[in-house]
Amino acid sequence: MIYAVFAPLLFAILVPWISKHKDRIHTGIFVFFIPFIIFLYFIQFVGADFSPIRETYNWVPSLNMNFDFYLDGLSLLFVLLISGIGSLVVLYSVFYLEKSERLGHFYVFLLMFMAAMLGVVLSDNVFVLYAFWELTSISSFLLIGYWNFKERSRYGALKSMLITVFGGLSLLGGFVLLTVITGTTSIQGMIEQVDVILASKYLPLILTFILLGAFTKSAQFPFHIWLPDAMEAPTPVSAYLHSATMVKAGIFLVARFSPIFAGYEGFFISVSLVGIVTLCWGSYMAVRQTDLKGILAFSTISQLGMIMAMLGFGTEAAVFAAVFHILNHATFKGSLFMVAGIIDHETGTRDIRKLGGLITLMPMTATLAVFATFSMAGVPLPFLNGFYSKELFFDATIDLEGAAWLSQAIPYLAVLGSIFTFVYSMYFFFGVFTGPKQLEQLPKKPHEAPFGMLISPIILVLGVILIGIFPEMVNAPFLQHAAESVNKNVEYHKVYFWHGFNTPLMMSLTVVGAGIILFVTRRKWDKVYHVLPGKLSFNRVYNFIVEKMDTYSAAITNTYMTGSLRTYMVLILGATLIVTAGYMFLTDGFTINVGNLAEVTVLEVAVVITIIIGAIATLFMRNNIAAILVTGIVGYGVATLFVIYRAPDIALTQLVVETVSIALFLLCFYHLPNLQKREEAPKTKLTNFFISAGFGLLITLVGISAHSSDWFDSISSYFVENSYKLGGGDNIVNVILVDFRGLDTLFEIAVLGIAALAVVALIKMKKKKGAE
Amino acid sequence: MEFLIIILSGVLFATAIYNLLQKQLLRIIIGTILLSHGAHLIILTMGKLKTGQPPVLTEGISQYTDPLPQALILTSIVISFGITGLLLVLAYRTTEENNTDNMEQLRGKSNE
Numbered sequence: 013m014i015y016a017v018f019a020p021l022l023f024a025i026l027v028p029w030i031s032k033h034k035d036r037i038h039t040g041i042f043v044f045f046i047p048f049i050i051f052l053y054f055i056q057f058v059g060a061d062f063s064p065i066r067e068t069y070n071w072v073p074s075l076n077m078n079f080d081f082y083l084d085g086l087s088l089l090f091v092l093l094i095s096g097i098g099s100l101v102v103l104y105s106v107f108y109l110e111k112s113e114r115l116g117h118f119y120v121f122l123l124m125f126m127a128a129m130l131g132v133v134l135s136d137n138v139f140v141l142y143a144f145w146e147l148t149s150i151s152s153f154l155l156i157g158y159w160n161f162k163e164r165s166r167y168g169a170l171k172s173m174l175i176t177v178f179g180g181l182s183l184l185g186g187f188v189l190l191t192v193i194t195g196t197t198s199i200q201g202m203i204e205q206v207d208v209i210l211a212s213k214y215l216p217l218i219l220t221f222i223l224l225g226a227f228t229k230s231a232q233f234p235f236h237i238w239l240p241d242a243m244e245a246p247t248p249v250s251a252y253l254h255s256a257t258m259v260k261a262g263i264f265l266v267a268r269f270s271p272i273f274a275g276y277e278g279f280f281i282s283v284s285l286v287g288i289v290t291l292c293w294g295s296y297m298a299v300r301q302t303d304l305k306g307i308l309a310f311s312t313i314s315q316l317g318m319i320m321a322m323l324g325f326g327t328e329a330a331v332f333a334a335v336f337h338i339l340n341h342a343t344f345k346g347s348l349f350m351v352a353g354i355i356d357h358e359t360g361t362r363d364i365r366k367l368g369g370l371i372t373l374m375p376m377t378a379t380l381a382v383f384a385t386f387s388m389a390g391v392p393l394p395f396l397n398g399f400y401s402k403e404l405f406f407d408a409t410i411d412l413e414g415a416a417w418l419s420q421a422i423p424y425l426a427v428l429g430s431i432f433t434f435v436y437s438m439y440f441f442f443g444v445f446t447g448p449k450q451l452e453q454l455p456k457k458p459h460e461a462p463f464g465m466l467i468s469p470i471i472l473v474l475g476v477i478l479i480g481i482f483p484e485m486v487n488a489p490f491l492q493h494a495a496e497s498v499n500k501n502v503e504y505h506k507v508y509f510w511h512g513f514n515t516p517l518m519m520s521l522t523v524v525g526a527g528i529i530l531f532v533t534r535r536k537w538d539k540v541y542h543v544l545p546g547k548l549s550f551n552r553v554y555n556f557i558v559e560k561m562d563t564y565s566a567a568i569t570n571t572y573m574t575g576s577l578r579t580y581m582v583l584i585l586g587a588t589l590i591v592t593a594g595y596m597f598l599t600d601g602f603t604i605n606v607g608n609l610a611e612v613t614v615l616e617v618a619v620v621i622t623i624i625i626g627a628i629a630t631l632f633m634r635n636n637i638a639a640i641l642v643t644g645i646v647g648y649g650v651a652t653l654f655v656i657y658r659a660p661d662i663a664l665t666q667l668v669v670e671t672v673s674i675a676l677f678l679l680c681f682y683h684l685p686n687l688q689k690r691e692e693a694p695k696t697k698l699t700n701f702f703i704s705a706g707f708g709l710l711i712t713l714v715g716i717s718a719h720s721s722d723w724f725d726s727i728s729s730y731f732v733e734n735s736y737k738l739g740g741g742d743n744i745v746n747v748i749l750v751d752f753r754g755l756d757t758l759f760e761i762a763v764l765g766i767a768a769l770a771v772v773a774l775i776k777m778k779k780k781k782g783a784e
Numbered sequence: 785m786e787f788l789i790i791i792l793s794g795v796l797f798a799t800a801i802y803n804l805l806q807k808q809l810l811r812i813i814i815g816t817i818l819l820s821h822g823a824h825l826i827i828l829t830m831g832k833l834k835t836g837q838p839p840v841l842t843e844g845i846s847q848y849t850d851p852l853p854q855a856l857i858l859t860s861i862v863i864s865f866g867i868t869g870l871l872l873v874l875a876y877r878t879t880e881e882n883n884t885d886n887m888e889q890l891r892g893k894s895n896e
Contacts (some may be wrong), residue, residue: 127863138842206836307785335830339874371867374876393787401851408869415785462835484844498838516877554860574891576887576888576891577887577890578805578806578887578888581805582805583806587799606787609785609786610785610786610790610832610833611785614785615786616785616788620789620792622790623792623796623888624792624795627795627799627800627818628794628795628799630799630802630803630811630814630818631802636810639811639814640810641812642788643814643817643818646796646817646818646821649816649823650821650824650825653825653828654828655787657828657833657849658836658837658838658849659828659836659838659839659849659854659857660840661858662824662854662857662858664859665858665861666861669861669862670867671864672867675874676868676869676872677810677813678873678875679872680810680875680876681810683876683879683880700802700805700806701802702802703801703803703805704797704798704799704801704805704871705798707797707798708794708796708797708798708799708801709794709797709798711790711793711794711797711822711826712790712791712793712794715790715793715794715826715829715830716787716790718830719786719787719790719829719830724831726831726850726852727852728831728850728851728852731852732839732841732851735841736841742840742841742842743839743840743841744839744840744841744848744851745839745851745854745855745858748851748852749855749858749859753855756855756859757859760862760863762858763862763863764862764863764865766866767866767867767869767870768866768869770873771869771870771873774873774874775873775877775879
């Protein structure tokens with residue numbers, strides 16, 4: 013199985029070489045064989061006696077991250093959809109994309125996506141699943157932005173990226189929580205520990221995280237907004253990613269995890285509610301669109317909502333219907349996108365207001381469209397698979413348990429959503445293929461598509477019809493297993509076209525009846541869209557968030573990144589002050605111990621007072637030369653203190669250094685132009701005063717408590733004893749400097765040397781003015 | 785006595801920081817000098833100011849002041865001197881290039 017997952021990636025490496033010869037032979041022809049072989053490989057597993065297969069390949073065994081592939085009915089359904097529709101889409105793209113396009117890029121992205129998608133549905137390891145999940149987001153981003161010279165493409169790609177990656181990250185959070193709770197990274201292992209998970213207090217959080225991932229990926233309300241903008245991608249991409257595969261990744265995820273969450277009422281409420289709201293909103297909005305792909309995008313959203321709702325119900329009937337509809341939706345929606353692509357390709361526009369009456373010009377396409385749209389609408393005809401799944405859907409909505417308010421409302425909402433589905437399906441078909449011809453408005457003269465382009469939609473529509481006529485063909489050997497992996501209790505369920513006069517049939521007839529009325533009178537009521545959504549568009553919310561995020565983060569940064577060093581100093585010192593003082597206060601850290609002090613002499617007090625006066629005087633000196641000299645007084649005062657405290661070496665050094673420093677200062681002063689004192693605003697002065705006074709006080713307090721807490725003796729007795737014995741010198745300080753701790757001195761010399769070099773460099777290496 | 789010195793270094797810190805927050809380059813450098821004085825005094829005080837003899841081995845004396853802080857301060861004095869010298873030259877060159885020593889006007893380039 014690992015070869016099946018990685019084959020597309022490996023082949024993608026070869027694509028650039030192949031695409032060099034694209035003038036002679038279309039790159040897609042080679043690419044076609046990859047999904048086709050994968051499809052053939054997996055089709056062997058289809059059969060009534062299928063049982064799950066597990067394979068493990070080590071990746072990071074120490075973190076329990078391995079390529080654990082698990083093929084059960086659900087994975088098999090998705091794998092066959094991905095590879096099967098993948099083959100058809102590649103075939104279609106051979107005829108859709110001109111050889112002048114950057115085919116190499118296109119097929120590399122597409123193969124990347126295919127591998128990622130296969131990885132998502134086959135992984136049993138949550139972290140591997142997540143890795144492939146993000147790879148689908150990235151490759152989808154690349155494919156949406158394929159025509160990157162278009163502004164709309166870039167906008168759509170960015171939007172889908174932001175939304176799906178947001179969901180992906182929360183999915184990761186859910187996975188991490190699940191792993192921590194169950195101690196395993198395997199999904200099947202988690203399903204075995206379902207009791208542990210259901211008993212966990214993090215259950216609502218896990219569910220939220222995982223559902224956020226699934227809802228963003230599957231374009232559920234209100235995260236659906238990226239899907240219509242993703243229609244800027246080339247049509248094969250829309251057909252593949254945004255109808256059949258990637259948007260079903262979220263569905264897959266919910267289905268995969270429903271054995272865990274199905275026993276939890278929050279799951280039923282959230283998934284069903286979001287699903288049913290998405291169904292209604294998507295179908296309602298689809299009627300409003302004028303772009304063919306726009307209609308299909310909202311239709312996809314609505315159909316995904318329907319599948320999601322059924323998974324939320326979680327009853328046996330609903331799960332089977334969901335699985336059935338996944339397959340059906342992939343067939344008719346894939347073919348509809350291809351039909352839209354053909355119309356775009358042959359007429360030059362996708363605007364439904366400009367199209368009309370194409371049925372005589374493009375009879376083949378029209379035939380395909382009639383089957384696909386009627387199947388999408390769920391028209392009760394025995395050769396359309398859409399009808400069966402819609403009927404099963406209605407059947408599933410009737411007897412729901414749990415959350416009474418929701419269970420009661422769901423059947424009505426389901427009918428409402430389906431009515432609009434009917435309306436936009438009819439609008440799609442009749443708007444394009446019937447009515448007056450408006451040939452003068454079209455950029456190209458329309459004619460039937462080349463046969464190659466029609467192959468893929470024909471196969472898909474054949475699928476629609478065959479499943480419609482013989483639903484049992486896919487049911488027992490295939491879908492039954494898929495449904496079992498979602499809900500073990502699903503029993504074998506026969507699908508009939510005619511199952512008597514019962515409630516689902518009445519619901520279907522209501523849909524058709526009301527749908528026809530609404531479709532015919534569409535012009536009269538479509539003003540309602542000015543009221544709802546009107547200004548209530550989620551795109552506005554998205555744009556608002558993205559825009560304001562930019563402006564506000566810029567504004568916040570600008571408030572403190574002013575470029576003024578003083579502001580930064582105030583911020584740094586203020587924060588340090590608050591944190592340190594607060595910590596001292598909170599931990600009761602201040603101690604004072606007067607027992608161990610030396611006595612005070614008059615001389616010391618006099619010197620200290622002199623220094624204090626000098627230090628304070630530096631602040632008030634208006635004349636700079638006076639300020640420098642007062643600083644000198646402080647320095648010499650400190651040297652005197654060193655003398656008093658019997659530190660001859662530092663006293664000496666201090667004296668010399670102070671003298672040289674003052675000399676340097678005066679030199680500097682001599683060269684600095686008009687150094688008048690600059691007055692500050694009183695408010696600034698006050699801040700400065702508080703910060704500096706606070707800091708001085710803090711240092712005093714810290715110093716006093718540090719001095720008062722006596723934890724251990726000094727190690728200096730060692731230096732005193734061994735200075736002569738080991739170092740051979742009487743002057744202990746000097747022996748420490750050059751012998752015991754000679755390394756300090758070495759680097760201190762280095763510091764001085766570097767400073768000297770820098771001074772020379774600064775003075776000598778003057779750039780000429782304007783030579784920047 | 786130690787508390788007096790600690791208060792003194794508190795005052796030195798306070799005045800140093802007030803100087804650091806000024807607009808003039810020269811005052812900022814004065815601030816750094818005061819700051820290093822304060823730090824040196826704190827280091828010295830932490831080694832106890834108990835009266836003893838200077839740390840030079842002499843016959844018949846067993847009580848010396850702590851030599852380790854003195855060695856540390858000596859290193860520190862030299863380093864802060866190096867930094868002060870560099871800062872001064874830097875200030876000189878900055879003023880020469882930009883014709884101002886006002887920190888509020890020295891805000892880097894607008895496109896940075």
